[in-house]
Ligand SMILES: Nc1ncnc2c1ncn2[C@@H]1O[C@H](COP(=O)(O)OP(=O)(O)OP(=O)(O)O)[C@@H](O)[C@H]1O
């Protein structure tokens with residue numbers, strides 16, 4: 001507060017603003033959650049939601065709608081949104097580039113290939129093993145696919161710590177196309193049940209939310225959300241360059257390995273839970289950098305919150321705009337996100353090359 | 355003490371540095387000079403732990419390649435030849451990144467004042483001029499090794515062309531700053547192109563030519579007609595500044 005009162009002291013320090021945004025986002029998460037619980041085809045109004053959450057009791061039907069449909073959908077929306085935004089922020093820090101986003105540069109496609117492989121070929125696993133891994137197989141395969149794609153991409157697009165955006169985006173397109181083609185081959189091989197699973201999964205939607213889906217995605221997402229702030233200082237130093245970060249005592253190679261794993265875990269789990277939802281990972285960090293600067297100590301937690309808010313908000317739009325039908329949420333995020341992506345691209349063009 | 359013995363560096367299967375032996379004492383400023391491509395930056399990067407090397411190099415008695423990054427960061431700061439910022443940080447935020455050996459925001463602001471940028475704390479680095487950006491990075495390095503002598507021993511300041519982007523007033527200011535760091539017990543190793551500034555401020559000059567150490571010693575011993583002709587392939591006349599008995603180089607006229 002003293003710092004706020006004295007402009008000379010607070011000059012150049014945006015952490016009080018970032019803290020304010022953090023608190024604002026907490027309020028927003030609660031607001032959007034309540035709104036989302038009160039919105040839906042079956043019309044359980046908001047005041048009843050409040051009643052039910054305080055244990056006043058509802059009809060059995062409304063209780064099922066709330067506890068088994070809307071609540072898991074909300075939880076999954078928050079988790080997937082947070083995972084997408086944080087994996088975007090981490091990847092941008094790792095590649096030292098605000099245009100790097102798992103969805104755009106093919107990591108999402110890699111994760112998708114992993115997930116589809118698990119759905120179609122999972123039956124080939126020995127019976128004992130497949131009951132052991134059970135529902136976890138798809139998210140874990142998505143994580144592996146995303147990890148392979150991130151590693152490959154980093155090898156291709158980065159020379160001596162510098163990433164060329166052109167190479168990054170082009171390599172991303174190629175990787176995405178390759179993963180897409182392989183996914184197509186697998187879909188061709190799939191039988192009817194698997195096909196049903198695939199369409200259900202690939203819609204890019206949180207409509208299929210269930211507590212069991214959340215249960216298998218969270219073990220990958222939660223550690224990333226909770227532990228990524230530990231990477232914040234290193235990522236800040238990396239913004240100066242790899243050599244500079246190492247001069248400041250950062251063990252650069254180790255940090256990069258961890259960041260790649262974290263990106264793949266969060267992006268892979270998000271893809272496994274909700275299919276391809278684009279642009280959250282690029283829009284959220286960009287808006288936050290504009291508002292409070294690129295300091296990853298604030299960027300990462302704030303991105304988790306804003307990502308959740310945006311995704312749940314987009315989901316609300318998706319299910320109300322053409323009600324009683326539902327728009328796939330990926331369409332809504334793309335409609336909002338693609339222009340922002342172009343905007344960043346055009347801004348950077350002014351700075352002399354990408 | 356900074357000690358290099360028979361230092362060899364190969365990059366892309368080419369031997370860039372060959373058999374360089376060099377000793378720098380805390381409390382002194384060493385200027386590394388030499389023509390473009392002679393290996394100055396490569397030598398500095400080997401000494402800062404950025405590059406693998408053959409032979410041996412030690413800082414305060416610890417072999418550099420065996421010292422983990424955090425320990426090195428406690429003992430030395432490095433100003434690279436250029437730094438490109440990936441995201442829009444403010445000046446203060448960048449200088450604060452240097453605070454890895456303790457110190458708070460006050461120190462960051464003091465470091466900014468040292469390089470004459472006290473009023474720039476709130477600006478985005480990308481909006482500053484080239485010379486101002488270079489001084490922001492210097493302030494960040496200063497914030498890292500604020501005390502020239504730590505309880506664990508003397509600290510070291512490695513500078514790669516610290517004055518390349520600066521006007522003459524700022525060149526002198528930065529060289530004075532480096533001088534003060536050395537006078538307070540720290541060690542300074544600076545890659546320089548300006549031979550006159552080197553002669554004025556450095557205790558020792560190391561002249562690199564074709565990846566070898568051509569000469570190393572006091573400025574008057576190293577900056578001689580013969581050495582300079584060999585290294586730079588151009589005629590320079592070495593005069594002596596009456597005050598201070600310091601060599602002063604004047605390029606020979608092209609005409610004739
Ligand atoms: N990463 C690299 N791979 C291959 N060769 C390199 C590499 N870095 C430098 N070199 C070569 O090593 C030689 C010395 O380079 P260095 O950067 O040390 O020169 P310098 O003395 O600092 O020059 P300048 O005054 O231009 O900064 C040059 O011939 C350069 O081409």
Ligand SMILES: [Mg+2]
Nearest residue numbers: 394395396435
């Ligand atoms: Mg150089």
